[in-house]
Every structure is written in C-alpha cells, then in structure tokens.
Amino acid sequence: METSGVAGSFPPGLGPNPGHPVPLGFVFRSRAKEEKASVAAKATVTDSKQPRHPEAPKGRPTPKRSVAQSQRRSVANTSMTRKEAAKRQREERRAALERQRQALASGDERYLPARDKGPVRRFARDFVDSRFNIAEYFLPMAVVILVMSMIQVPALQNASLLLWLVVIVMIVLDSIVTGFRLRKQLTERFPDDNRRGAVAYALMRSLQMRRLRLPKPQVKRGERP
Secondary structure, X not given: OOOOOOOOXXXXXXXXXXXXXXEHHHHOOOHHHHHHHHHHHHOOOOOOOOOOOOOXXXXXXXXXXXXXXXXXXXXXXXXXHHHHHHHHHHHHHHHHHHHHHHHHHHOXXXXXXXXXXXXXXXXHHHHHHOOXXXXXXXXXXXXXXXXXXXXXXXXXXXXXXXXXXXXXXXXXXXXXXXXXXXXXXXXXXXXXXXXXXXXXXXXXXXXXXXXXXXXXXXXXXOOOO
16 A cells, blocks of 8 residues: 655545645644643733733743842841841830839939829828838837747737737827828819829838838928928
C-alpha cells in the first residue's frame, strides 16, 4: 500500500478527512496546555487590590535579591522600632515616677497622685499638719506599752494595760474633734467642691508621724492653713 505525505501521517482515505492527511502530533497534543494558554491570554492584569488570576501575568517584574533583602531589613527595623518604643515608654514611666516622688517631697500639685490633688485635699493636709495630734504618737506609745507588758512584773503589766486603754480613748476623742472641726472648715471654704473622703484622708494622715508624712508638710505647727 502506497502512502503519501510525511512520516507519521495517516494513509490516504483514513481519518476524519481522507483528502487531507492529519499529522499525528496534532492529534496527540495535550488539550490541557491549549486550555491553559487560552485562559492566560484572556486573563487581564487587574489592580493590585483585586485578586489576580493564577494564570494571568503579575503585571510587575520579579524583585531582585537586593530589593528583597532591603524589604526584609525594613521589617527587622520595624521590630527594632517597637523595642525602642517600649524602651521609651519605660523611660517615660520612670521619669513620671521620679517627678511624682519629687512632688511628694515639695508639694507640687502638678505631679501629685490623684488622691492628693486638689485644693480640698491640700487644705485637709495643712489642717492636720498645723496642729498637735495624739494619734501621730500611736506607734511609739504602742512600742513602749508592748515592752512594759513583756516585763514579768505584775505592777508594770497592769500599768501597761491601763496605759493602753487611755491611749486608745485619747486617740478616738482627738480624732472625733479633729474630724468635726475639719468638716466645718471644708464646708465653709469649699461649698461647691467635692469634699467626699477628705475627712477620712486627714484622719489617716494624722496617724502618721509628722516626719514620715507624704506629701511633706507645707505648714508649721500652730500656723493657720
């Protein structure tokens, strides 16, 4: 049987088109490649904000190694910047605490804690600091009474118990008088301000020894606030 055409073609009369022989390469070519090529040709480059088709071209050149390394360095610098920001916050917090400590010693209203700020609290402190308070000697007297009670002498032990009762009664009476006078002064001087907790704040301050009070006393004993 005679054949015509190039090697690998169908004999004349065979195949779907007997008059025109079809090459074998065309018949066995992968249709998947044709479909991918057609999809890639139809896909268009869209805006960077929209999702890109996987077969469409990127629309931008692949970055070089130096550019990629610089981008990685920028990410590293960003993490270092966060560390520096945290370090700066710690330094600012430390500086604020130092200013607060100095304000407690000097009485500077700008940097005092919230519980010590305001004209009402300042007047309450000055009112307590300007007078003699029995409660401020509570700790020294408590130590003396404790030592007396530990001595194995019945007379001293009885005296320590009596002294303890006397001290408690005197502190209670002095606190009642101080609170009453302070509340009256606050009502007259600050009728429109918030006076809540100011009396308790002053009485707690009166329990501390004068040299240990914070903020430091700004008036002398006997001086009118």
